[in-house]
Amino acid sequence: AQTVTQSQPEMSVQEAETVTLSCTYDTSENNYYLFWYKQPPSRQMILVIRQEAYKQQNATENRFSVNFQKAAKSFSLKISDSQLGDTAMYFCAFMKRSGANNLFFGTGTRLTVIP
Amino acid sequence: EAGVAQSPRYKIIEKRQSVAFWCNPISGHATLYWYQQILGQGPKLLIQFQNNGVVDDSQLPKDRFSAERLKGVDSTLKIQPAKLEDSAVYLCASSFIRTGGGNEQFFGPGTRLTVL
Numbered sequence: 001a002q003t004v005t006q007s008q009p010e011m012s013v014q015e016a017e018t019v020t021l022s023c024t025y026d027t028s029e030n031n032y033y034l035f036w037y038k039q040p041p042s043r044q045m046i047l048v049i050r051q052e053a054y055k056q057q058n059a060t061e062n063r064f065s066v067n068f069q070k071a072a073k074s075f076s077l078k079i080s081d082s083q084l085g086d087t088a089m090y091f092c093a094f095m096k097r098s099g100a101n102n103l104f105f106g107t108g109t110r111l112t113v114i115p
Numbered sequence: 116e117a118g119v120a121q122s123p124r125y126k127i128i129e130k131r132q133s134v135a136f137w138c139n140p141i142s143g144h145a146t147l148y149w150y151q152q153i154l155g156q157g158p159k160l161l162i163q164f165q166n167n168g169v170v171d172d173s174q175l176p177k178d179r180f181s182a183e184r185l186k187g188v189d190s191t192l193k194i195q196p197a198k199l200e201d202s203a204v205y206l207c208a209s210s211f212i213r214t215g216g217g218n219e220q221f222f223g224p225g226t227r228l229t230v231l
Binding site for chain 2 (some may be wrong): 045052091100
């Protein structure tokens, strides 16, 4: 079974500053994908960034980047130059590479960007 | 491009009543998922369809929950009879089939169910 742990229920950051959200996971799979999803107050979940476990290079998407440590089973999200629109719940999620490709989610981190 | 549509957005029922939720995925998406998101938790998969076949329903409480995806397009999730612990947001998501997996899932706005 796969488990995803987000140990920071809430975080805040000043606008334009940098913040890092933590995520650890447990799996016996060797090939898998990791995701960060954002759920703004309107509730529609959107993909922020995706990492393929067999790629050593950390994924980046504009102001968003990850620190993927496969041996430590750690997958943190760094948001640079935080903007008010980044205020949301952030969910870390795991997907197996083979078989049913559903997502296993963590409990989320509520991020508030302070003006 | 239209996103994933869900209705209703909100529903309040009393325990032991029945309720149904509807989802219309993004056009062309073969895979459809229903997730349950209880307050303070991350979404949990209830059932996954590929076209009109079930891929995974291992977490679906089959004594009270049912789902169908006739014709491989839109889907309905039903709860009968509802319990207090079914109060949650029900999220529908859809995706393309991507060789090698890792497909992005697109989520609808969800249906917030309150069972009194």
